[in-house]
Amino acid sequence: MTLAEILTSLFPDGHAVSVADGLVSGDGPFRGARLAVVGVDGNTPLGIEGAARLSRLVLDVVRAGGGTPILVAVDSDSQRMSRRDELLGLNEYLAHLAKTLLLADASGHPTVGLVYGHTAAGAFIATALATRVLVGLPGAHPSVMDLPSVARVTKLPLDKLEAMAKDTPVFAPGLDNMVQTGAVQGVLDPARPLAPQIAAVIDAMPAGDTRDALGRERAGRPVAQEIAAQVVREAALG
Amino acid sequence: MSDRITDPATTSWYEASARARLDGLLDPGSFREFIGPEQRRMSPHLPLFDLPRAFDDGMIVGAGRLDGQAVLVAAQEGRFMGGAFGEVHGAKLVGLLRAALDQKPAALLILFDTGGVRLQEANAGETAIAEVMRAITQVRAAGVPVIGLIGGRAGAYGGGGLIAGTCSRLAVSEGGRISVSGPEVIETNKGAEEFDSRDRALVWRTMGGKHRRLTGGADAFADDTVAAFRTAALRLIDTAPAFDLATLEAEQARLEERIARFGDCRDGTEIWARLGANDPAAIPAMTTAEFDALLAQIGETTHDAR
Numbered sequence: 019m020t021l022a023e024i025l026t027s028l029f030p031d032g033h034a035v036s037v038a039d040g041l042v043s044g045d046g047p048f049r050g051a052r053l054a055v056v057g058v059d060g061n062t063p064l065g066i067e068g069a070a071r072l073s074r075l076v077l078d079v080v081r082a083g084g085g086t087p088i089l090v091a092v093d094s095d096s097q098r099m100s101r102r103d104e105l106l107g108l109n110e111y112l113a114h115l116a117k118t119l120l121l122a123d124a125s126g127h128p129t130v131g132l133v134y135g136h137t138a139a140g141a142f143i144a145t146a147l148a149t150r151v152l153v154g155l156p157g158a159h160p161s162v163m164d165l166p167s168v169a170r171v172t173k174l175p176l177d178k179l180e181a182m183a184k185d186t187p188v189f190a191p192g193l194d195n196m197v198q199t200g201a202v203q204g205v206l207d208p209a210r211p212l213a214p215q216i217a218a219v220i221d222a223m224p225a226g227d228t229r230d231a232l233g234r235e236r237a238g239r240p241v242a243q244e245i246a247a248q249v250v251r252e253a254a255l256g
Numbered sequence: 257m258s259d260r261i262t263d264p265a266t267t268s269w270y271e272a273s274a275r276a277r278l279d280g281l282l283d284p285g286s287f288r289e290f291i292g293p294e295q296r297r298m299s300p301h302l303p304l305f306d307l308p309r310a311f312d313d314g315m316i317v318g319a320g321r322l323d324g325q326a327v328l329v330a331a332q333e334g335r336f337m338g339g340a341f342g343e344v345h346g347a348k349l350v351g352l353l354r355a356a357l358d359q360k361p362a363a364l365l366i367l368f369d370t371g372g373v374r375l376q377e378a379n380a381g382e383t384a385i386a387e388v389m390r391a392i393t394q395v396r397a398a399g400v401p402v403i404g405l406i407g408g409r410a411g412a413y414g415g416g417g418l419i420a421g422t423c424s425r426l427a428v429s430e431g432g433r434i435s436v437s438g439p440e441v442i443e444t445n446k447g448a449e450e451f452d453s454r455d456r457a458l459v460w461r462t463m464g465g466k467h468r469r470l471t472g473g474a475d476a477f478a479d480d481t482v483a484a485f486r487t488a489a490l491r492l493i494d495t496a497p498a499f500d501l502a503t504l505e506a507e508q509a510r511l512e513e514r515i516a517r518f519g520d521c522r523d524g525t526e527i528w529a530r531l532g533a534n535d536p537a538a539i540p541a542m543t544t545a546e547f548d549a550l551l552a553q554i555g556e557t558t559h560d561a562r
Contacts, residue, residue, distance in 0.1 A: 113421025120393040147386035162378035201383040242347035249351025252290040
């Protein structure tokens with residue numbers, strides 16, 4: 019789905035969401051109140067200016083209060099890769115954006131990530147992965163790094179990696195693999211209206227972080243949950 | 257290399273192993289490891305790539321004492337897989353942060369030494385980084401400072417840079433580097449004209465410890481010794497900011513101001529000159545004492561909002 023199709027399905031009576039420089043912002047009517055929308059569109063890389071603008075929007079929602087939920091819609095590139103972005107501290111800008119989303123959620127503004135295109139690496143962590151629940155749409159393609167780049171770093175032939183990727187979800191790009199690791203809770207149905215589907219996601223939000231439990235159930239991250247639980251148990255023995 | 261330290265005042269943090277750093281950082285004999293290497297909880301994924309595994313997966317977590325105070329600690333071993341986040345590696349830190357919510361230690365310390373996500377376990381590593389960041393904000397909101405110490409050979413790159421930016425306070429040394437895209441990644445994707453990764457002085461001016469401290473990306477600059485990091489950690493615990501709207505509003509203002517003031521700068525030296533350094537070219541060679549004096553003279557390098 020394109021962003022325009024998503025917004026039409028989400029807000030059939032119209033909305034005030036717009037895109038400027040690849041950054042998504044605005045809101046629309048939702049369950050008798052508003053749903054705030056922020057995000058990245060058009061496979062846009064996320065740099066310091068973009069991150070600062072998105073975090074300001076999120077803080078505006080938190081400051082206004084009222085429990086307005088926030089949808090983080092993402093079709094981005096990776097973080098913007100440049101000397102200038104790193105010179106000015108891109109890690110702080112991306113971390114700050116993630117922190118504003120985490121603060122929003124902790125302050126009673128349910129946060130839902132929606133990946134509908136590409137997203138990768140630091141841009142993924144700072145946006146969609148910083149929400150309480152992340153869902154995807156068919157055709158979305160989240161990744162950490164594309165397979166040719168993985169081949170270069172791991173010094174393994176691309177055809178071997180492609181064969182391995184068929185059997186193991188833990189390293190290969192793609193929505194299904196992120197579902198199996200538990201990072202993406204589920205995939206929405208583009209043929210049905212999105213508003214009730216997003217509402218259902220919000221109503222069923224888990225209180226804690228259940229991504230490692232999902233990863234275990236789905237066999238994409240077989241041991242993370244038990245490792246974390248064991249650390250908690252051993253710490254309690256002190 | 258030995259994992260025990262005889263003299264923290266002369267032992268290089270950069271050269272030390274993760275275990276040696278913990279040995280010298282904490283009160284003597286106080287460290288108790290969780291899921292120690294004897295349990296051999298190794299990566300379930302690396303054999304697929306015919307790669308050797310480590311008994312601790314390059315992440316050491318446990319409890320100890322720092323000047324008598326109970327702390328939880330995590331240390332990354334940069335010499336194993338570049339300290340990168342895999343499934344077990346990341347889950348140990350997630351578990352430690354969850355334990356902090358129960359234990360309420362005086363602080364949780366993260367000894368960073370990481371290139372970011374371990375590509376052989378990319379999805380698990382990326383997800384773990386997201387879990388770590390959420391857990392850090394919960395630990396901070398519960399009143400426990402999360403202090404990052406950055407001075408290892410692998411730096412704090414990729415998702416490690418984002419986790420660092422989520423901590424309450426950061427101490428960094430000369431050799432510590434903090435960034436998202438590393439020099440090699442930028443050069444590979446954008447060309448050597450954008451970033452010549454072999455130009456070590458450029459790397460240092462762009463993402464090194466002094467630059468981060470000068471511009472507010474870190475809160476303390478430490479000598480490259482285990483003792484100096486211990487001193488810095490103790491000081492930072494007492495100045496950790498709350499995790500709330502006021503802090504993030506102030507950080508928003510801080511980051512916007514940085515773009516407004518320095519957004520047209522092409523090099524670290526231009527930024528340092530604009531900050532008021534009389535001789536920016538001399539900064540790379542400054543001793544810690546000289547650098548501290550410069551920080552005091554500039555007088556605007558206290559950045560509470562993080």
